[in-house]
Amino acid sequence: MGSLMSSDRPTTNEQAGESAIRVAHVAKSYRMYRKPSERLLHAIFGRNEGNASEFWALKDVDLDVRRGETFGIIGRNGSGKSTLLQIIAGTLLPTRGDVAVHGRVAALLELGSGFNPDFTGRENVYLNATILGLTRREIDERLESILAFAGIGEFIDQPVRSYSSGMSVRLAFAVIAHVDADVLIVDEALSVGDVFFAQKCMRFLRDFRKTGTLLFVSHDAAAVTNLCDRALWLDSGVMQMQGAAKDVVEAYLAQQHAADRRDTTGVEVRVSGARETTEGDGPDVRAAVQQQLGQAGRLSVFEFDPDKAGLEFGSGMARIVDVGLYDDAGNALSLTEGGEIVRLRISARMEHDLDGLIFGFYVKDRLGQRLFGDNTFLSTSASSVAGAAGDLLAAEFRFRMPRMPMGSYLVDVAIASGTQESHTQHHWLHDALEIKALDQTMRYGLIGIPMLDISIGKGEAS
Secondary structure (H helix, E strand, C coil), rough: CCCCCCCCCEEEEECCEEEEEEEEEEEEEEECCCCCHHHHHHHHCCCCCCCCCCCCCEEEEEEEEEEECCCECCCCCCCCCHHHHHHHHHCCCCEEEEEEEEEEEECCCCCCCCCCCCEEHHHHHHHHHHHHHCCCHEEEEEHEEEEEEECCHHHHHHHHHHHHHHHHHHHHHHHHHCCCCEEEEEEEHHCCCCHHHHHHHHHHHHHHHHCCHHHHHEHHHHHHHHHEEEEEECCCCCCEEEEEEHHHHHHHHHHHHHHHHHHHHHHHHCCCCCCCCCCCCCCCCHHHHHHHHHCCCEHHHHHCCCCCCCCEECCEEEEEEEEEEEEECCECHHHHHHCCCCEEEEEEEEEECCCCCCCCCEEECCCCCCEEEEECCCCCCHHHCCCCCEEEEEEEEECCCCCCCEEEEEEEEEEEEEEECEEEEEEEEEEEEEEEEEECCCCCCCCCCCCCCCCCCCCCCC
């Protein structure tokens, strides 16, 4: 389950911004043998005889994670993510390169790894917590909290070999959550177990971020965007992109869709880079004036500008040419308060004859978390939606705009063809429209719903 490296634990203000994890030019190779005898000859005599091939799981990876930072690693299966984590955790040595980790490290690398299957869950708690640096007395003091976090009941005194994968990860996560780590490494720990335990883990990780350094690997792109400040995208052991988590995740998902469409349909989907903001762009001059008016709950809607939109990808067989937000009467909105009926209109020009068309959108916050969205597939007969080359088609979504906390929100829009499960993106446009909530009218949650009625009355006790 865990591994441990330790050095002097830093004080709260000691060397703020210093690296917690530094990886420099790290590479890892494995020899691949055609038969066991070749492996034996190499182990005894160092002979290769040209029969062994070399597989590089990692190639020249550089990484610098600062203290207090939450860093994500994404990539397909076999991209080298777990190999990199094992090297950072100290359970695997690199072929070349250097790794430095500062502080106590707790790592959850594989479900149940480090557990003795013949020991009970309780015995494994003591074993692993000791490996991770706790004394017997400290474990005794925290045992009740560990068991409550794991929530596996009477199974705690059963051999771990009888556990499901979900029970094993519950216990493993409960242990690393109680060892006072400076650096926490979590590899796909939330991919098993029920949703309630996953939420418990996410709450712990959010709290841990306030004091510790988190290295987080998950196939859940939303979780990486939600939790992480920065991220690294690995593919076949090679660094593809490193930067803000939102930007890396969006580029990765776009590339994955392009690869999937190419492999399954032969359609070439092109991916662009995010556009740079042009010089002379400044803050919206209306915002300050609107704030002085004291109008609560105002949402400022910015006009669609294709030159300022974010990363885009697609086959190019259709292109989005306009996106707008309108009131229920069809008038363009520049300011709304939330709670009203609005219409989001997406216009696209057909570059080829297409059928089975699907329009869709997402509204997301500044971290890239998708708050709400929809598409036309479930509400229309998609197979009957077609367009000829040169046609201009428009889809309109009518909904009640929620109330949102102060901040900026971005709208992703897309046009595709196919089915809900299998489709080709012709044009996906990130950050096509910006909506800015100007007032702090909400205290809790990501979005607020228009409340139709609130009442209090006396009721009969049941």
